[in-house]
Amino acid sequence: xxxxxxxxxxxxxxxxxxxxxxxxxxxxxxxxxxxxxxxxxxxxxxxxxxxxxxxxxxxxxxxxxxxxxxxxxxxxxxxxxxxxxxxxxxxxxxxxxxxxxxxxxxxxxxxxxxxxxxxxxxxxxxxxxxxxxxxxxxxxxxxxxxxxxxxxxxxxxxxxxxxxxxxxxxxxxxxxxxxxxxxxxxxxxxxxxxxxxxxxxxxxxxxxxxxxxxxxxxxxxxxxxxxxxxxxxxxxxxxxxxxxxxxxxxxxxxxxxxxxxxxxxxxxxxxxxxxxxxxxxxxxxxxxxxxxxxxxxxxxxxxxxxxxxxxxxxxxxxxxxxxxxxxxxxxxxxxxxxxxxxxxxxxxxxxxxxxxxxxxxxxxxxxxxxxxxxxxxxxxxxxxxxxxxxxxxxxxxxxxxxxxxxxxxxxxxxxxxxxxxxxxxxxxxxxxxxxxxxxxxxxxxxxxxxxxxxxxxx
Numbered sequence: 001x002x003x004x005x006x007x008x009x010x011x012x013x014x015x016x017x018x019x020x021x022x023x024x025x026x027x028x029x030x031x032x033x034x035x036x037x038x039x040x041x042x043x044x045x046x047x048x049x050x051x052x053x054x055x056x057x058x059x060x061x062x063x064x065x066x067x068x069x070x071x072x073x074x075x076x077x078x079x080x081x082x083x084x085x086x087x088x089x090x091x092x093x094x095x096x097x098x099x100x101x102x103x104x105x106x107x108x109x110x111x112x113x114x115x116x117x118x119x120x121x122x123x124x125x126x127x128x129x130x131x132x133x134x135x136x137x138x139x140x141x142x143x144x145x146x147x148x149x150x151x152x153x154x155x156x157x158x159x160x161x162x163x164x165x166x167x168x169x170x171x172x173x174x175x176x177x178x179x180x181x182x183x184x185x186x187x188x189x190x191x192x193x194x195x196x197x198x199x200x201x202x203x204x205x206x207x208x209x210x211x212x213x214x215x216x217x218x219x220x221x222x223x224x225x226x227x228x229x230x231x232x233x234x235x236x237x238x239x240x241x242x243x244x245x246x247x248x249x250x251x252x253x254x255x256x257x258x259x260x261x262x263x264x265x266x267x268x269x270x271x272x273x274x275x276x277x278x279x280x281x282x283x284x285x286x287x288x289x290x291x292x293x294x295x296x297x298x299x300x301x302x303x304x305x306x307x308x309x310x311x312x313x314x315x316x317x318x319x320x321x322x323x324x325x326x327x328x329x330x331x332x333x334x335x336x337x338x339x340x341x342x343x344x345x346x347x348x349x350x351x352x353x354x355x356x357x358x359x360x361x362x363x364x365x366x367x368x369x370x371x372x373x374x375x376x377x378x379x380x381x382x383x384x385x386x387x388x389x390x391x392x393x394x395x396x397x398x399x400x401x402x403x404x405x406x407x408x409x410x411x412x413x414x415x416x417x418x419x420x421x422x423x424x425x426x427x428x429x430x431x432x433x434x435x436x437x438x439x440x441x442x443x444x445x446x447x448x449x450x451x452x453x454x455x456x457x458x
Contacts (some may be wrong), residue, residue, distance in 0.1 A: 009127055011185040013074075013136070016120040017143035018178035019082050022171050023059070023113030024334025026090075027052055027278075027402070028307075029155030031169060032285045032296050033164035040164070041099045045286070046217060049410040051099075052282065055106040055113075056403035057213055057234035061206045062114025064253045065389045068197055069115065070122055076186045078119050083182065085176050093168045105168075117144070126388050127377065135318045136378045142311055149307035152285055156300025181399075201244045201252045208237030209400060217408045253396065254389035256384055263390065264455040266378035269334075269446045271368045271397040276337070276439045277367050279405030281307070283435055284360060286413075291429045292353060302357050306364030308367045314370025318376065320369075326377040327454045333370025334447045337363050341440040348433035370450075377454075409435050 034048045037355065041048075069078055089108025096102045120140055128136045158166040211234030215227040258264045288299040299323040320329045338365035344351070353357065375394055382390045416431030417424060 005328055008185050009123075013120060013123055013140065014081075014143075015178055015185055016079055016116055016123065018114035018174060018181070019079075019112060019449070020120055020144050021085055021147040022086065022174060023055075023109060024144045025114065025151045026109065027055060027100060027153065028148050028151030028281050029158075029167045030055075030164075031168060031282045032152045032289075032300050033153035033159045034286060035289050036159050036164045036296065037099075043099065044393065046410050046414045046415065047099075047134060048102035049282070049406055050103060050217075051106060053217075053403045053407050054103045055215060056399050056406070057209065057277075058107045058110025059114035059117070060209060060396055060399040060403060062111050063118055063399055064120075064202070064205060064392055065292075066115070066118035066122070066392045066395070068250075068252070069255065070119070072232035074187075075119065076182075076241050077385035078115055079182045079186050080110045080179075082115035082119065083175065083179050084112070085109070085115070087172070087179075087193065090168050090171055090175065090218070095163055100223065114399070117399075118391055120389065121391050121395070121401075122388055133176045135322060137318055137372055139318075139373075146311040148281065149304065149311040150303075151300075152281070152307065153297075153304045156285075156296035156298070159296040176440060180200060189295075196250055198248055198250055198252050199247065199304060204237045204244070205240035205252060205282060208234045210234075213403060213407055215412060216404070226446050227321070253393055254386065257386050257390050257393065257394075260381060262381050262453055263378050265449055266374055266381070267397060267449055269453075270374045270378065270394055270399045272446045273334075273337075273367065273371050273401075274398045275401035275405035276443060277364075277371070277441070278402030279435070280360070281410045282406045283409050283432055284356070287429075288353070288356070291349060291425045293425070294353070298353075302353060303352075305357055306360040306362075309336070310362055310364040310371075313365065317369045317373055321373045321376060326373060330370045330373050330377065330450055331364040331447070332453060333368065333373075334443065334450055336366030336369070338368065338440065338443045338447055340354075340367075341436060341443055344436035345433065345440045348436060349429035358455065374450075 030051050034045065034051070037051065038044065038048050038310065044293070072125075073081075076404060080098060085108050089110075089112065091105075091106040092108065093102050093105035096347045120143070124136045124140050144186060155164075155167050158164075158170065213232045215230035241252075242255055245255045258267070284303050285296075287300040288302050289296065290296045294302075317329045317333070338361050340361075343362075347355075377385050379390045411429055412434050413431035417427040417436065
């Protein structure tokens with residue numbers, strides 16, 4: 001009986017998971033809407049990508065607070081806060097007359113999702129019996145992976161028929177349902193004691209990450225020295241943050257967990273896995289639209305099989321980890337990702353639409369086998385009192401990986417468009433092939449690291 005999952009706990013996870021679902025849904029759906037938004041606001045790809053990057057950067061900056069928030073507030077208080085921020089942000093985007101207000105709405109959505117994602121996984125880690133934790137971590141990943149799977153198709157359908165704002169309008173009933181379910185199932189069982197928060201350390205982290213993204217976004221502009229200075233200042237801020245975090249009793253992120261070498265290497269591969277995955281969800285829909293000249297709906301359908309495969313495999317791969325250990329599913333998944341990305345890198349723009357769909361399916365099957373298992377494996381290697389901190393670190397890395405990868409992909413494409421004399425579709429195709437070559441190299445290094453890191457693990 002002690003190993004069973006109570007129905008109320010499952011509904012609690014679902015209520016919080018809906019908010020996480022909505023966040024990932026808008027993240028992937030917005031990528032399909034970029035050409036329509038570029039036309040509506042007369043902006044280029046490097047500017048419109050901030051609709052995604054601003055959201056992910058905000059979530060990146062909120063997630064490091066999750067360990068402090070979970071120590072200081074009840075689950076119900078955190079859930080209501082997440083619901084409030086995400087719903088207000090969605091409403092603002094629906095009526096926003098300018099890109100600036102859309103970005104404000106995306107920031108508010110990022111705050112809500114930055115609270116909801118670690119809250120969902122923390123509930124799983126603390127309340128689910130260990131014998132079923134791998135499966136439930138897979139279910140938690142399934143909630144967000146399903147959003148990633150249907151997001152492009154959802155966005156493409158709505159953009160083609162009713163315009164890009166409908167992506168956000170259609171979310172409002174879902175958010176209301178999440179609120180009602182959460183109010184019924186989530187209780188404030190404890191009254192935690194609030195602890196001091198290291199505002200200076202948090203400011204250093206926020207400034208460092210923001211400067212790095214701003215620098216990367218500006219590398220293709222006329223003032224590269226400014227971007228290099230921003231990079232330098234960003235790295236200095238992160239270095240100071242890391243130093244202070246290891247010399248305080250209440251760090252924003254407990255970086256002491258990186259003394260665990262196995263966790264450090266697995267966290268690095270977790271970052272690279274999601275950088276590639278979230279960047280591909282940006283690159284491929286725009287490839288279909290800007291290079292192949294297809295509509296938003298076709299772009300959404302092109303990535304649906306692969307994203308759906310990753311979503312379906314998430315809980316099953318967790319079961320494989322519970323039964324056989326980490327090496328088999330993780331190394332098999334990373335290997336499949338490498339094969340698919342290598343095909344993209346070699347053939348690139350010569351792929352037909354059905355071949356693109358099949359190759360992306362291969363990449364995403366690999367992702368479904370390894371992503372959530374890397375997270376579970378890395379957290380299982382930590383002591384029980386470090387797992388909340390590890391959860392916060394990994395979710396921070398995941399969100400920043402998406403913002404960093406999307407910004408990097410937009411930079412490469414814009415540079416290719418400006419530095420070649422080719423027509424816009426061909427120049428865009430050249431930029432995308434450069435991205436695939438880069439990602440293939442990253443996953444190759446990741447596979448080597450995983451092979452070494454998991455060698456002695458059962």
